[in-house]
Amino acid sequence: MGRKPRTAEEIVDHLLNDRTGRLGGTVTGPPVDVYGIAASLGVEVVTRTDLPPGVEAELLRGTRVHLIVVRSPCQPARARFSVAHELGHLFLHPDEDFVFQQGQPTGCRYAERPELEANHFAAALLMPEDWLRAAIGEGMSDAGVSFTRIAQRFGVSRQALRRRLAALALTLD
Numbered sequence: 001m002g003r004k005p006r007t008a009e010e011i012v013d014h015l016l017n018d019r020t021g022r023l024g025g026t027v028t029g030p031p032v033d034v035y036g037i038a039a040s041l042g043v044e045v046v047t048r049t050d051l052p053p054g055v056e057a058e059l060l061r062g063t064r065v066h067l068i069v070v071r072s073p074c075q076p077a078r079a080r081f082s083v084a085h086e087l088g089h090l091f092l093h094p095d096e097d098f099v100f101q102q103g104q105p106t107g108c109r110y111a112e113r114p115e116l117e118a119n120h121f122a123a124a125l126l127m128p129e130d131w132l133r134a135a136i137g138e139g140m141s142d143a144g145v146s147f148t149r150i151a152q153r154f155g156v157s158r159q160a161l162r163r164r165l166a167a168l169a170l171t172l173d
């Protein structure tokens, strides 16, 4: 392995586009197979019905295999975001276990830097900027782009899409 990528964008680019990487450039469009990516990284994703109130997911690091625990039941788009968020911690914050709590990042307690960074990573992984721009561009020539349709296509919640568009200063109008 060469030099470790640093920023969320660099890591995502490596995960999605590096043909010599673990995924071999097999991820070619939305929705990003976040479960396949986790598996390729040796991360097992399991669901639990008894997570403490407010906890959406957690990351447990092992010596060889890491575990992401996601609340069940959970909307598929939300579960995907939780997995992507925990993968963000795995890459960006190598030394700690993390619990992803409901309400991030608006509550000030959760507006902590690692949580914002993990949320940013999740958004960048699930909604790569060039794919998002392409989807919006296609929608333009297709009798009006539907916000909901794009969210569905990327497998994200409307809220997550809205935040990502705002962060990229993109609009659908």
Ligand SMILES: [Zn+2]
Pocket (backbone or CB within 6 Å): 085, 089, 098, 099, 100, 101, 114, 115, 118
């Ligand atoms: Zn977190």
